[in-house]
Amino acid sequence: MGNNFLQILLVPEIALAILTSICLLYGLFSKKNSYVRTTNLALISLMLIPFLVFFNPTTNFAYYNELFTNSSFIQFFKILVIVGSLSTIIISKKYFIELKLARFEIPILLMFSTLGMLIMICSNNLMVMYLAIELQSLSLYVLATIKRDSLHSAESGVKYFVLGALSSGILLYGFTLIYGFTGSTSFENIYLTIGKLDNLNLGLIFGLVFVLVGLAFKVSAVPFHMWTPDVYEGAPTSITAFFAIVPKIAAVAIIFRFCLEPFGNFYNEWSQIIIFLSIASMFLGAIAAIAQNNLKRLLAYSSIGHVGYVLIALAAANDEGIKAVVIYMFIYMIMNIAIFAILLSLKSSKGFVEKIDELSGLSKSNPLIGLSLAIIMMSMAGIPPFIGFFGKFYVFIAALNKGLVVLSILGVLASVISAYYYLRIIKVMYFDEINSNFNYNFSISYQSKFILVFLILIMTFFVFYPSLLISFASSVHI
Amino acid sequence: MTDWPLLSVIIFLPLIGGFIILIIKEDPVGIINIRWAAFWTSIGTFILSCLLWLQFDSSNRSYQFVEKISWFEDLNFNYHIGVDGISLFMILLSTFLTPLCILASWKSIQKRIKEYMFAFLFLETVMIGMFASIDMLLFYIFFETVLIPMYLIIGIWGGERRIYASFKFFLYTLLGSVLMLIALIVIYKTTGSMNIAELQGNYFARSTQIFLWLAFFASFAVKIPMWPFHTWLPDAHVEAPTAGSVILAGVLLKMGGYGFIRFSLGMLPEATAYFIPFIMVLSIIAIIYTSFVALAQSDIKKLIAYSSVAHMGIVTIGIFLVNQQGLEGAMLQMLSHGVVSAALFLCVGVIYDRMHTRQISFYGGLVNKMPFYSAVFMIFMLASVGLPGTSGFVGEFLVVVGAFRFSSLIAIGAALGIILSAVYMLYLYKRIIFGTIVNQKLKDILDLDFREKLILIPLVVSVLLIGIFPNIFLDPMRQSIETIITNFEIANGK
Numbered sequence: 001m002g003n004n005f006l007q008i009l010l011v012p013e014i015a016l017a018i019l020t021s022i023c024l025l026y027g028l029f030s031k032k033n034s035y036v037r038t039t040n041l042a043l044i045s046l047m048l049i050p051f052l053v054f055f056n057p058t059t060n061f062a063y064y065n066e067l068f069t070n071s072s073f074i075q076f077f078k079i080l081v082i083v084g085s086l087s088t089i090i091i092s093k094k095y096f097i098e099l100k101l102a103r104f105e106i107p108i109l110l111m112f113s114t115l116g117m118l119i120m121i122c123s124n125n126l127m128v129m130y131l132a133i134e135l136q137s138l139s140l141y142v143l144a145t146i147k148r149d150s151l152h153s154a155e156s157g158v159k160y161f162v163l164g165a166l167s168s169g170i171l172l173y174g175f176t177l178i179y180g181f182t183g184s185t186s187f188e189n190i191y192l193t194i195g196k197l198d199n200l201n202l203g204l205i206f207g208l209v210f211v212l213v214g215l216a217f218k219v220s221a222v223p224f225h226m227w228t229p230d231v232y233e234g235a236p237t238s239i240t241a242f243f244a245i246v247p248k249i250a251a252v253a254i255i256f257r258f259c260l261e262p263f264g265n266f267y268n269e270w271s272q273i274i275i276f277l278s279i280a281s282m283f284l285g286a287i288a289a290i291a292q293n294n295l296k297r298l299l300a301y302s303s304i305g306h307v308g309y310v311l312i313a314l315a316a317a318n319d320e321g322i323k324a325v326v327i328y329m330f331i332y333m334i335m336n337i338a339i340f341a342i343l344l345s346l347k348s349s350k351g352f353v354e355k356i357d358e359l360s361g362l363s364k365s366n367p368l369i370g371l372s373l374a375i376i377m378m379s380m381a382g383i384p385p386f387i388g389f390f391g392k393f394y395v396f397i398a399a400l401n402k403g404l405v406v407l408s409i410l411g412v413l414a415s416v417i418s419a420y421y422y423l424r425i426i427k428v429m430y431f432d433e434i435n436s437n438f439n440y441n442f443s444i445s446y447q448s449k450f451i452l453v454f455l456i457l458i459m460t461f462f463v464f465y466p467s468l469l470i471s472f473a474s475s476v477h478i
Numbered sequence: 479m480t481d482w483p484l485l486s487v488i489i490f491l492p493l494i495g496g497f498i499i500l501i502i503k504e505d506p507v508g509i510i511n512i513r514w515a516a517f518w519t520s521i522g523t524f525i526l527s528c529l530l531w532l533q534f535d536s537s538n539r540s541y542q543f544v545e546k547i548s549w550f551e552d553l554n555f556n557y558h559i560g561v562d563g564i565s566l567f568m569i570l571l572s573t574f575l576t577p578l579c580i581l582a583s584w585k586s587i588q589k590r591i592k593e594y595m596f597a598f599l600f601l602e603t604v605m606i607g608m609f610a611s612i613d614m615l616l617f618y619i620f621f622e623t624v625l626i627p628m629y630l631i632i633g634i635w636g637g638e639r640r641i642y643a644s645f646k647f648f649l650y651t652l653l654g655s656v657l658m659l660i661a662l663i664v665i666y667k668t669t670g671s672m673n674i675a676e677l678q679g680n681y682f683a684r685s686t687q688i689f690l691w692l693a694f695f696a697s698f699a700v701k702i703p704m705w706p707f708h709t710w711l712p713d714a715h716v717e718a719p720t721a722g723s724v725i726l727a728g729v730l731l732k733m734g735g736y737g738f739i740r741f742s743l744g745m746l747p748e749a750t751a752y753f754i755p756f757i758m759v760l761s762i763i764a765i766i767y768t769s770f771v772a773l774a775q776s777d778i779k780k781l782i783a784y785s786s787v788a789h790m791g792i793v794t795i796g797i798f799l800v801n802q803q804g805l806e807g808a809m810l811q812m813l814s815h816g817v818v819s820a821a822l823f824l825c826v827g828v829i830y831d832r833m834h835t836r837q838i839s840f841y842g843g844l845v846n847k848m849p850f851y852s853a854v855f856m857i858f859m860l861a862s863v864g865l866p867g868t869s870g871f872v873g874e875f876l877v878v879v880g881a882f883r884f885s886s887l888i889a890i891g892a893a894l895g896i897i898l899s900a901v902y903m904l905y906l907y908k909r910i911i912f913g914t915i916v917n918q919k920l921k922d923i924l925d926l927d928f929r930e931k932l933i934l935i936p937l938v939v940s941v942l943l944i945g946i947f948p949n950i951f952l953d954p955m956r957q958s959i960e961t962i963i964t965n966f967e968i969a970n971g972k
Contacts, residue, residue: 427641
């Protein structure tokens with residue numbers, strides 16, 4: 001393969017890096033409306049990347065001495081990440097303008113973060129993985145504090161930064177231990193070196209545990225979830241949408257790859273940790289959300305719970321598990337985009353709706369929005385025939401194939417508990433008397449309306465034609 | 479005509495009607511259109527399902543009207559529906575009660591009529607679909623989807639404590655049914671099939687069977703409901719609007735009995751044999767305990783709700799006797815209870831619409847003002863008690879006969895239940911209908927109007943029809959029941 005210049009440009013990550021820089025310059029030099037202009041350019045740039053990922057014209061060249069790798073699993077998650085950040089940028093565009101937060105840095109930072117995630121997903125080396133995680137995290141720390149004059153936002157950003165830095169430190173320490181005991185940072189070499197061992201020695205186990213702790217922080221699995229509700233609540237809602245959707249997808253992809261690739265032969269060692277994280281996340285996510293009155297906090301706990309189910313699929317560690325995570329993350333993404341598309345456009349007389357009580361009577365004043373929200377809630381609770389059920393269904397198929405009966409039973413019990421708080425939102429919208437103090441103002445750009453309608457239709461009618469997603473998910477391999 | 483997907487049309491016709499209703503504007507004219515559209519949709523569905531009954535071949539023991547479309551290709555789940563002797567009458571019961579429910583809500587529902595009618599038609603689709611499913615995943619999806627419209631019906635149009643009741647209903651039954659999901663996946667993992675018809679037999683090791691049986695028990699025992707899992711039922715019944723109670727008692731409780739027959743008896747015969755004493759004890763406790771609880775109620779709906787639990791106790795005894803009389807009796811009792819309890823709730827609805835209270839002590843002497851109502855109510859009351867000639871008699875009699883073949887102790891328990899039902903029902907009737915009118919508010923109460931007669935007379939006819947000609951119902955189901963019993967006896971080496 002000739003390393004000609006054009007091929008370098010077609011590597012998705014390089015292309016994104018260059019495009020992001022162009023966006024940055026464009027934003028800097030455009031005098032008026034810099035936010036809108038940069039956002040539009042960013043959207044166009046991001047739309048190009050999935051094609052590069054999908055057609056992938058430079059496969060062999062892009063590995064750079066095995067620092068990166070590629071597979072259908074990686075491709076799928078890269079595309080999911082890009083689609084996720086595209087959608088969040090679209091649905092939050094209007095919100096930023098209305099909140100007078102329209103700075104052109106926002107799309108740039110989102111793009112840098114997305115770039116970090118792309119590199120992270122396809123990394124094949126501990127060092128690359130660490131650097132990619134840092135790239136995405138640093139952008140996210142800034143984004144959390146983007147509302148500079150708000151104490152709440154600053155607090156959440158600092159919290160996120162301190163805890164995130166701590167977890168990165170732990171992660172890095174784990175990497176050094178693994179490097180120290182295997183003599184390599186490459187996933188393949190680690191796999192080969194520890195494949196010769198009968199069981200992991202103490203140093204490697206420590207390394208493994210530290211890395212899993214660091215990654216658990218990134219996916220916000222219990223007990224490393226503390227930052228999630230505060231950051232979700234403090235950050236502007238559009239940034240929360242990004243936090244809830246995109247980094248979760250990337251972190252889930254990397255935790256799967258880390259467990260199944262270098263440590264694939266040591267299932268017993270890491271599965272105990274994953275099973276614990278999974279049970280703790282499902283139950284804490286279900287129980288802690290009951291007491292919440294803030295929608296964003298509630299969604300934070302809900303996402304913690306969803307991560308618990310994803311980790312069941314990881315604990316299954318089989319082909320069904322891979323299929324389950326592909327289906328689950330896809331479903332997770334569309335449910336979250338849909339709910340944030342509503343939250344980012346729904347205003348009551350007190351400003352943007354953030355409290356659950358403020359939804360009372362929504363079903364009467366905006367029946368379609370109420371119905372959409374009800375469908376999303378049923379779907380998140382995993383009640384058939386909505387799409388959320390199928391995500392959980394495939395997770396349990398994977399788990400029971402591995403013989404994880406107790407874990408599955410705990411999983412379904414947690415899903416019953418969590419059904420309570422999803423139902424509570426429906427209750428507030430449909431059962432409660434209408435609170436006449438709230439005049440709803442639902443103003444939504446036609447792009448996000450299109451996204452919302454499209455996603456609601458997918459959620460509702462997936463049951464009639466599941467084969468498209470399912471057969472695609474069956475073809476994905478790690 | 480043979481290629482015509484009759485069953486799918488029956489399943490999805492109400493849903494299509496529901497979507498059409500969603501388009502109609504909810505203004506004064508639109509409301510009337512919505513009501514009529516819902517009514518004619520459900521009538522159309524009922525007529526089609528009668529066609530199903532007419533074309534049903536009683537001598538054929540396998541599924542009929544089978545349709546199969548590939549659905550989840552990777553796992554070999556199919557959209558696979560069909561009807562056999564057991565599901566046929568459950569479908570008929572659903573399609574029969576839905577138009578009556580819509581008629582019953584004609585005046586009593588005044589807010590959110592569009593959503594209400596949509597919920598009912600959606601519920602009808604889901605109920606029919608559940609009884610017609612041959613694929614287990616399809617069955618499960620319908621089984622759980624039932625919760626959504628029912629939750630909304632109780633929660634939006636219910637009484638004072640509707641929120642509590644709707645949450646209790648939803649979470650309680652969800653808790654039961656999620657365990658069934660685990661059981662279904664285990665079945666799929668062991669056999670590689672989700673086909674209910676293929677799995678009738680003895681395909682699982684004994685220990686697996688016991689695990690699966692308990693998981694199925696969790697969902698069906700909550701649904702039917704058996705003592706001590708019945709506590710959601712009185713709340714849900716009392717708070718639901720009249721039509722909601724009708725569907726709840728008439729059809730949703732039958733889902734539990736249907737599930738026991740299909741899954742516990744049909745697929746897990748060894749475990750069923752193992753658990754028979756357990757079921758019998760629970761059923762007899764249910765019959766006696768809830769009968770006494772019913773006797774002590776001051777709310778009419780609550781009394782009927784508890785009597786449902788007692789009657790369903792007779793059904794579970796009949797099912798788990800696993801002999802010809804027992805199962806036929808249980809099936810007939812389910813049909814009869816579906817009609818009679820629905821009718822009783824409608825009767826309560828009639829006086830509730832007039833007086834807005836369900837307290838027994840409020841009423842008394844209604845016979846003086848409402849002679850027609852009193853006569854109709856009496857027929858249903860006697861059917862509930864099990865008077866010969868009414869529907870209640872045949873089912874209860876068959877179950878008691880079957881029970882005597884099994885153990886006279888159980889037969890005595892079941893018979894005791896029948897006697898106790900006479901006690902609380904007659905006592906209820908005496909307090910509401912007989913005597914002189916003491917309460918001044920009742921002075922001007924009106925007898926049934928045309929719409930209410932239109933609702934109650936078909937129910938009277940069907941009560942008498944089941945009571946006098948039980949064979950037209952028993953013949954179609956006989957083959958299916960024999961298959962289940964033969965399977966059970968082979969599996970248990972009898």
